[in-house]
Amino acid sequence: xxxxxxxxxxxxxxxxxxxxxxxxxxxxxxxxxxxxxxxxxxxxxxxxxxxxxxxxxxxxxxxxxxxxxxxxxxxxxxxxxxxxxxxxxxxxxxxxxxxxxxxxxxxxxxxxxxxxxxxxxxxxxxxxxxxxxxxxxxxxxxxxxxxxxxxxxxxxxxxxxxxxxxxxxxxxxxxxxxxxxxxxxxxxxxxxxxxxxxxxxxxxxxxxxxxxxxxxxxxxxxxxxxxxxxxxxxxxxxxxxxxxxxxxxxxxxxxxxxxxxxxxxxxxxxxxxxxxxxxxxxxxxxxxxxxxxxxxxxxxxxxxxxxxxxxxxxx
Amino acid sequence: xxxxxxxxxxxxxxxxxxxxxxxxxxxxxxxxxxxxxxxxxxxxxxxxxxxxxxxxxxxxxxxxxxxxxxxxxxxxxxxxxxxxxxxxxxxxxxxxxxxxxxxxxxxxxxxxxxxxxxxxxxxxxxxxxxxxxxxxxxxxxxxxxxxxxxxxxxxxxxxxxxxxxxxxxxxxxxxxxxxxxxxxxxxxxxxxxxxxxxxxxxxxxxxxxxxxxxxxxxxxxxxxxxxxxxxxxxxxxxxxxxxxxxxxxxxxxxxxxxxxxxxxxxxxxxxxxxxxxxxxxxxxxxxxxxxxxxxxxxxxxxxxxxxxx
Numbered sequence: 114x115x116x117x118x119x120x121x122x123x124x125x126x127x128x129x130x131x132x133x134x135x136x137x138x139x140x141x142x143x144x145x146x147x148x149x150x151x152x153x154x155x156x157x158x159x160x161x162x163x164x165x166x167x168x169x170x171x172x173x174x175x176x177x178x179x180x181x182x183x184x185x186x187x188x189x190x191x192x193x194x195x196x197x198x199x200x201x202x203x204x205x206x207x208x209x210x211x212x213x214x215x216x217x218x219x220x221x222x223x224x225x226x227x228x229x230x231x232x233x234x235x236x237x238x239x240x241x242x243x244x245x246x247x248x249x250x251x252x253x254x255x256x257x258x259x260x261x262x263x264x265x266x267x268x269x270x271x272x273x274x275x276x277x278x279x280x281x282x283x284x285x286x287x288x289x290x291x292x293x294x295x296x297x298x299x300x301x302x303x304x305x306x307x308x309x310x311x312x313x314x315x316x317x318x319x320x321x322x323x324x325x326x327x328x329x330x331x332x333x334x335x336x337x338x339x340x341x342x343x344x345x346x347x348x349x350x351x352x353x354x355x356x357x358x359x360x361x362x363x364x365x366x367x368x369x370x371x372x373x374x375x376x377x378x379x380x381x382x383x384x385x386x387x388x389x390x391x392x393x394x395x396x397x398x399x400x401x402x403x404x405x406x407x408x409x410x411x412x413x414x415x416x417x418x419x420x421x422x423x424x425x426x427x428x
Numbered sequence: 429x430x431x432x433x434x435x436x437x438x439x440x441x442x443x444x445x446x447x448x449x450x451x452x453x454x455x456x457x458x459x460x461x462x463x464x465x466x467x468x469x470x471x472x473x474x475x476x477x478x479x480x481x482x483x484x485x486x487x488x489x490x491x492x493x494x495x496x497x498x499x500x501x502x503x504x505x506x507x508x509x510x511x512x513x514x515x516x517x518x519x520x521x522x523x524x525x526x527x528x529x530x531x532x533x534x535x536x537x538x539x540x541x542x543x544x545x546x547x548x549x550x551x552x553x554x555x556x557x558x559x560x561x562x563x564x565x566x567x568x569x570x571x572x573x574x575x576x577x578x579x580x581x582x583x584x585x586x587x588x589x590x591x592x593x594x595x596x597x598x599x600x601x602x603x604x605x606x607x608x609x610x611x612x613x614x615x616x617x618x619x620x621x622x623x624x625x626x627x628x629x630x631x632x633x634x635x636x637x638x639x640x641x642x643x644x645x646x647x648x649x650x651x652x653x654x655x656x657x658x659x660x661x662x663x664x665x666x667x668x669x670x671x672x673x674x675x676x677x678x679x680x681x682x683x684x685x686x687x688x689x690x691x692x693x694x695x696x697x698x699x700x701x702x703x704x705x706x707x708x709x710x711x712x713x714x715x716x717x718x719x720x721x722x723x724x725x726x727x728x729x730x731x732x733x734x735x736x737x
Contacts, residue, residue: 174732
């Protein structure tokens with residue numbers, strides 16, 4: 114690993130997974146998740162998020178490329194580094210015939226580095242943290258979907274961690290449950306733990322993330338901080354006028370990109386131009402300006418722009 | 429305090445390395461094995477399987493008591509060819525000595541019941557975890573693929589040995605309750621003391637346990653190829669029945685000794701004095717080779733495949 118990667122909780126270079134059928138699920142992904150970040154890993158269902166996470170956790174082997182968790186290469190070093198990583202992968206999975214408590218004890222027993230002496234204490238506090246203390250002795254099969262999801266998060270909190278990976282933690286939760294998970298992510302991050310949280314909904318991570326990565330059809334199409342994502346969207350100026358034709362000429366003279374005209378409305382990318390100057394030029398050219406506004410695209414618009422609209426299955 | 433030791437080594441070590449203190453590793457591995465054993469033996473389904481296995485020798489004993497075979501009275505009910513042949517040899521002895529109920533029970537249950545019970549647990553081992561999705565969480569813990577496989581195999585082996593010994597012990601208890609007990613006349617004609625006879629019972633039970641551990645290894649390997657426990661269990665049973673059938677076809681006699689089931693009932697050599705070790709060693713070698721090959725297959729498969737469940 115190069116020294117630069119030492120500050121990264123998760124890094125990957127050219128990480129690629131081609132399934133046996135030939136489908137390229139993950140295509141040269143270069144992740145850079147800074148330590149201490151809350152990284153929102155976004156993308157529509159089927160864009161390769163879960164496959165990427167499976168490779169990070171050593172569950173799936175990359176076809177080509179490398180990845181590292183906390184500076185340790187995976188999958189080769191997974192056995193050594195994973196005790197410091199809590200994870201929720203593709204929904205909760207537990208033994209239906211065991212209680213919530215026994216399920217956590219089972220996963221804890223599988224961890225050779227977990228101190229057996231503090232088992233009860235650690236399981237108890239993990240359950241308390243997700244609000245499942247009252248249901249500890251209840252069989253997992255009788256848990257509601259929200260309780261199952263919370264138990265999965267609890268299993269990630271059994272030990273002090275440096276990194277928590279949560280794959281779609283709010284899947285199937287009601288709005289209240291979603292809010293609770295968001296609060297939990299904030300609490301975890303407040304302790305200085307790096308959180309890597311995947312979602313197909315921007316709105317779920319927008320409020321908690323410091324960084325985002327956006328996947329589309331196996332490729333990482335954007336990675337950076339939220340302000341950086343905002344900056345990728347260029348604000349547009351909208352002018353309402355009766356004389357669209359001449360306004361377009363003024364726009365062209367000012368060199369505004371991507372002009373679009375409708376009846377009574379003309380818009381273009383603002384670029385580096387000043388709106389005041391545009392307004393003055395328009396008035397100077399004798400065009401009656403009925404309204405003028407500058408709008409930045411919302412994060413949602415940018416996200417949709419990156420990932421594509423709706424139900425188009427790209428592969 | 430041993431647990432405190434683990435605590436300090438971990439905090440003092442700071443970094444969790446692959447070369448963690450050996451003592452901590454042993455403790456951690458023992459704890460994982462304990463968890464696996466609790467999972468296998470604590471599961472209601474598996475407890476029912478052991479209960480069913482325990483009922484068989486009891487029912488066989490009651491049945492034979494009611495039918496009351498006469499000592500030396502011609503062919504017993506299990507006479508003829510086939511896997512039951514060795515059981516047939518014991519039927520005639522039973523009226524004279526209850527100890528033989530153990531051999532009858534083991535011979536009869538070896539054909540299908542014991543392998544099936546082992547197949548359920550072995551087939552479920554990896555495939556069941558994959559089916560529940562708990563496999564990905566165990567590996568993310570991380571349990572370690574080779575370590576998980578080793579723990580699974582040991583738990584299967586423990587279950588196989590338990591099931592075999594339950595048959596032997598219940599068979600012995602039922603035999604002693606229903607039939608007269610005394611010095612044991614072995615198949616070679618010589619008579620040994622009851623204590624020595626019981627030792628022979630113990631050897632036979634160990635031999636059958638070894639055979640069942642080999643079945644467990646085959647099951648473990650098959651279990652790594654699927655996410656459906658029921659499919660793995662069916663595949664193991666199919667393999668065993670196919671082997672037993674092929675073993676009965678005279679034209680395939682030359683392949684016989686290489687079949688996984690061929691040596692299962694060869695334990696009657698343990699009931700002769702002196703013990704015919706050649707046959708027994710052939711059998712044990714066969715079990716060992718099968719267990720080694722299939723453990724290797726399980727390892728090769730499990731450590732190289734993506735977990736997609």
